[in-house]
Amino acid sequence: MNCRMTIRRLSAFQDKELAAPQVRQVELHLRECGACRAEWDALRDLEQRLLGLPPAAVDPFFSTRIMAGLRPRPAGKNRLLQAAAFAALFITVFLAGFFLQKSALDRQDAERLPAVTFTSVLLERQDLGLLTVQEDTLRQFTRKRP
Amino acid sequence: MDDPQLTDDEVVSSVLGGRDRDFEILVRRYSQRIIHFVARMTEDGDEARAIAQDVFLKIFEHLPYYRRENNFSAFIFKIARNMTLNWLKRRKRTVFFSRLLGHELDRLPLRRDPPRLSPMEQGEREQALTRQLRRLPVEQRLALVLKVYLEFSYKQIAGVTGWSVPKIETLISRAKARLRKGIRLQESGNEPVVEAREK
Structure with a gap:
């Protein structure tokens, strides 16, 4: 492996991203070449300097603050239960409405007066002496329709 | 916990x-x-x-x-x-x-x-390095930070960024070269005035 190739691979070599045969080639070349070794030392120095930067301080109450800021989310099981409860409530309300309406209609039917024909009204009034009904008139109203 | x-x-x-x-x-x-x-x-x-x-x-x-x-x-x-x-x-x-x-x-x-208790020179070196890091194009900085500070492999970085492994390799390599050059210039007193354009 020549210097150009080695220099090109030094970063990946440092990051331990080279395959084993390439690693051996780079190591061999570094043993033999002073210029490339100087490059390698410079890279290692840079990494040491980067790792030497102080990390940002972590607030000891960081997780507490986050937990306090969470908006509660309904859990999976609870969500299912909630949906079932809503469905049951809806069905109950629907059935209750249906049966209430049905019973109201039945009651109305029960309270309704029997049908009164015009002929019977005339006869009733005649019985009470309020009017006189001719036979022809009665026949006209009781005549069967074709 | x-x-x-x-x-x-x-x-x-x-x-x-x-x-x-x-x-x-x-x-x-x-x-x-x-x-x-x-x-x-x-x-x-x-x-x-x-x-x-x-x-x-x-x-x-x-x-x-x-x-x-x-x-x-x-x-x-x-x-x-x-x-x-x-x-x-x-x-x-x-x-x-x-x-x-x-x-x-x-x-x-x-x-x-606040910096750790360290000699003045160490503090200045840290400041210089921080400044150089900040000047890196964002993609280079992202790849380098994930590699150096979080010890992600190139494949893991690809998982986070969606970039290909060769691209990540190039970005990190260029970031290191750029940092070295910047630090060298800074330490020799020839620091460039123009900020690197962020990508």
């Missing part, structure tokens, strides 16, 4: 099953790394903590969309990456308009956590 026997996916199942409190296990497991990641991307400790907090709230909201493939780390770092990049875009716009108005917002000293 953190039960090391539980995998991330088991904890997620528990949270989705109604035990919201178990989300704290994930927060404790990942908060340090998320904050570290965001801090390295933004170079602003206070903002990093604020962004990290939003990241976790978003993770909680999006948990139902997580497909359980034992890759929770990629899932949360994708969210962290998106939120951090959005923040960087917003800051870029702010810097642009502040420049239009004649303010040099990005030339203000970096807001950072």
Whole structure:
């Protein structure tokens, strides 16, 4: 492996991203070449300097603050239960409405007066002496329709 | 609180099953790394903590969309990456308009956590390196931070960013070369005045 190739691979070599045969080639070349070794030392120095930067301080109450800021989310099981409860409530309300309406209609039917024909009204009034009904008139109203 | 026997996916199942409190296990497991990641991307400790907090709230909201493939780390770092990049875009716009108005917002000293007790020279070196990191194009910075600080493999970085492995290799290699060049120039007193254009 020549210097150009080695220099090109030094970063990946440092990051331990080279395959084993390439690693051996780079190591061999570094043993033999002073210029490339100087490059390698410079890279290692840079990494040491980067790792030497102080990390940002972590607030000891960081997780507490986050937990306090969470908006509660309904859990999976609870969500299912909630949906079932809503469905049951809806069905109950629907059935209750249906049966209430049905019973109201039945009651109305029960309270309704029997049908009164015009002929019977005339006869009733005649019985009470309020009017006189001719036979022809009665026949006209009781005549069967074709 | 953190039960090391539980995998991330088991904890997620528990949270989705109604035990919201178990989300704290994930927060404790990942908060340090998320904050570290965001801090390295933004170079602003206070903002990093604020962004990290939003990241976790978003993770909680999006948990139902997580497909359980034992890759929770990629899932949360994708969210962290998106939120951090959005923040960087917003800051870029702010810097642009502040420049239009004649303010040099990005030339203000970096807001950072108090440095560790170290010699003056060490502090200056850290400042110089931080400045160089900040000048890297965003894609290079993202790949480098995931590699160096979170020890992600190229494949894991691909999972978070959606880039190909050769692209990641190139980005990291260029980032390192750029940092070395920048540090060399800075230390020799020939620091370039023009900021690198963020991609």
